[in-house]
Amino acid sequence: xxxxxPASPLSTAPPAIETRVTRLLGIRYPIVQGGxxxxxxxxxxxxxxxxxxxxxxxxxxxxxxxxxRAEIRRCRSLTDKPFAVNFPIGRTDIWPLLDAAxxxxxxIIALTAGNPAPYLKRCGEVGAKTxxxxxxxxxARKAEAGGADMVATVGFEGGGHIGRTDETTMVMVPRTVAAxxxxxxxxxxxANGAGLLxxxxxxxxxxxxxxxxxxxxxxxxxxxxxxxxxxxQPADTVLIKRSLGMPGRVLNSPYAQxxxxxxxxxxxxxxxxxxxxxxxNALGTDGGDLENSYVWAGQCVGLIDAVEPAGHVxxxxxxxxxxxxxxxxxxxPA
Ligand SMILES: Cc1cc2nc3c(=O)[nH]c(=O)nc-3n(C[C@H](O)[C@H](O)[C@H](O)COP(=O)(O)O)c2cc1C
Numbered sequence: 001x002x003x004x005x006p007a008s009p010l011s012t013a014p015p016a017i018e019t020r021v022t023r024l025l026g027i028r029y030p031i032v033q034g035g036x037x038x039x040x041x042x043x044x045x046x047x048x049x050x051x052x053x054x055x056x057x058x059x060x061x062x063x064x065x066x067x068x069r070a071e072i073r074r075c076r077s078l079t080d081k082p083f084a085v086n087f088p089i090g091r092t093d094i095w096p097l098l099d100a101a102x103x104x105x106x107x108i109i110a111l112t113a114g115n116p117a118p119y120l121k122r123c124g125e126v127g128a129k130t131x132x133x134x135x136x137x138x139x140a141r142k143a144e145a146g147g148a149d150m151v152a153t154v155g156f157e158g159g160g161h162i163g164r165t166d167e168t169t170m171v172m173v174p175r176t177v178a179a180x181x182x183x184x185x186x187x188x189x190x191a192n193g194a195g196l197l198x199x200x201x202x203x204x205x206x207x208x209x210x211x212x213x214x215x216x217x218x219x220x221x222x223x224x225x226x227x228x229x230x231x232x233q234p235a236d237t238v239l240i241k242r243s244l245g246m247p248g249r250v251l252n253s254p255y256a257q258x259x260x261x262x263x264x265x266x267x268x269x270x271x272x273x274x275x276x277x278x279x280x281n282a283l284g285t286d287g288g289d290l291e292n293s294y295v296w297a298g299q300c301v302g303l304i305d306a307v308e309p310a311g312h313v314x315x316x317x318x319x320x321x322x323x324x325x326x327x328x329x330x331x332x333p334a
Contacts, residue, residue, distance in 0.1 A: 013052065014319040017196075019205035020183040024129055024149055025108060026082050028052030029318045030206025031196065032131070032152070032185055033213045033310070035086020035110055037061050037160075037296075038285050042071050043218040044310055046078030051311035052318065056084040056110055065100035072104045082108055084131065089114025102126050113161065117146035133187070133208070135163025136172050137179035144180045151176065151184055152208040158188030159211040159237070159298030161248045170202070177203035191300035193320020197328075200321075211298040216310040222288035223307075225295050232301035240294060241276060244269070251297040253290055255280070 014029075016022070021030045031053035033040065037060030045055030057075060062068050068085070075083055085101040087094045090113055098119055101109065109123050112133035123130045124147050131150045132143035140151040153176040154162050155169030163172075169188040177184045186199035187208040199207045214221050215229040228251060238252045243263040250256050259275050276294065284293030 014315060014322050016052075017200075017318060017321060019200070021150060021185060021206035024183070025054050027054050029314060030185070030200075031314050031317060032056070032084075032206060032208040034133075034152075034160075034187065034208050034210035035060070035084075035088070035112065036210055036214060036219070037088070038282060039214055039219050039221045040086070041220050042075035042078060044213060044216065044220065045083045046075050046081075047216070047218040047310035048213065048314055049079045049081035049083045051314035052081075053314040054082065054084055054108065055079075055310075056086045058086045059094070059097050059101075060086075060088050065096045068097055068100050069104055072101065072106060084108035084110050086110040086112065087119070088112050089116060089119065094119070098122065102128060111148075115146075116143060116148065120147040131185070131208075134176075136165060136167060137176045139163075140176045140180050140184065144182050148182060150182055150205075151180065152187045153184060154208070155186075155188035157234075157249075157299040159214075159249050159300070160296040161241075161246060162188065162239075164245065164247060170198075173199065173202040173204050189298060189300050191303040193317045193322075193324055195300075195303075196317050196321045197324040209300075210296070211300050212304060212313060213310060214297070215304050215307050216313060217307060218310050221285055224288035224290055225285055226307045228290055228295075229297055229301050230304050230306055232297065232304075234299040234302040237297050237299055237301065241272075244272060244276075248296065249298055250294045251290065251301075253284075253292075253294065255292050256294050259294065 016028045019030045029052045033048040033055050035056045035058040040058040045057050048055035107128045109128050110131040116132050129149045132148040133152045134140045143151050155172045156166050173186045183205040185206045185208045186204035190207045191212040215226045239247045240259045241248050284290050284295040
């Protein structure tokens with residue numbers, strides 16, 4: 001048989017895609033695995049980085065600086081490629097964790113959910129590259145002014161915490177690109193090569209993805225959660241915590257409906273905060289009880305059909321984007 005079939009995107013490395021983000025981070029494809037609280041540890045980070053993207057270890061869910069040090073060392077044993085550590089600001093004092101990561105030699109730091117300025121300064125002092133997760137032009141400008149090397153901007157479709165404006169990725173990305181000089185990563189609703197290509201077309205220089213990477217073999221999440229993501233449609237996600245000023249997108253469930261009803265009924269803040277405490281997320285994420293918990297998920301569940309190795313996701317996206325580029329070029333006759 002003549003060898004005309006395209007090589008499997010999973011067996012050979014698709015062509016590199018170069019942007020300022022890949023050059024800054026030293027990676028082959030501008031695909032960043034989001035920091036995923038309780039889900040993204042060494043196995044996932046290493047699998048993504050080994051495939052040419054950027055993996056991240058999320059500190060949320062780890063046991064203090066010593067737990068983080070152990071996870072960083074484990075990741076190093078699994079990959080010689082760059083990876084990042086992701087810090088949600090504001091919940092706990094992250095200084096001891098940040099110091100541990102920098103001391104372990106991690107030189108890519110991602111910050112989210114708070115004022116990153118003091119941490120950006122510290123990272124700058126040791127030459128660590130920084131990525132700040134924002135939602136829209138105003139926050140991106142602040143991150144840039146604080147010294148961030150890159151921002152990711154997450155739109156309404158995204159899984160987990162999003163901005164308060166209901167602005168979609170399609171609108172938010174070009175507005176953010178226009179607002180800052182540093183490279184922008186598009187986030188929210190991206191799960192395949194077409195999404196990567198669209199992000200590049202909007203002026204982004206890469207993508208940051210959460211939900212797609214939860215539904216991978218290496219993600220530290222219960223199989224029932226992963227399977228539910230692969231089965232779900234976009235309308236199976238709902239926004240909770242709007243009344244707390246911190247909207248977050250989750251898979252719909254009886255428990256998510258109870259939270260929504262409590263928000264609607266004007267339940268006092270303390271009672272609401274108790275309903276969304278970390279244990280209730282862990283019950284589904286780690287325990288697989290999706291009825292009596294809430295688990296984060298974005299609308300891109302509608303683009304996910306299967307739980308796969310994370311490296312396949314990265315390589316397939318790169319191959320799809322390259323193929324899509326060829327298709328688009330053909331639309332413009334020479
Ligand atoms: C399970 C889960 C946990 C998350 N935890 C974090 C986190 O700890 N830190 C962070 O920066 N973003 C977190 N996010 C947001 C993701 O990094 C990413 O911005 C978001 O998922 C993008 O939308 P997508 O799900 O449509 O790809 C989380 C998202 C999910 C789905």
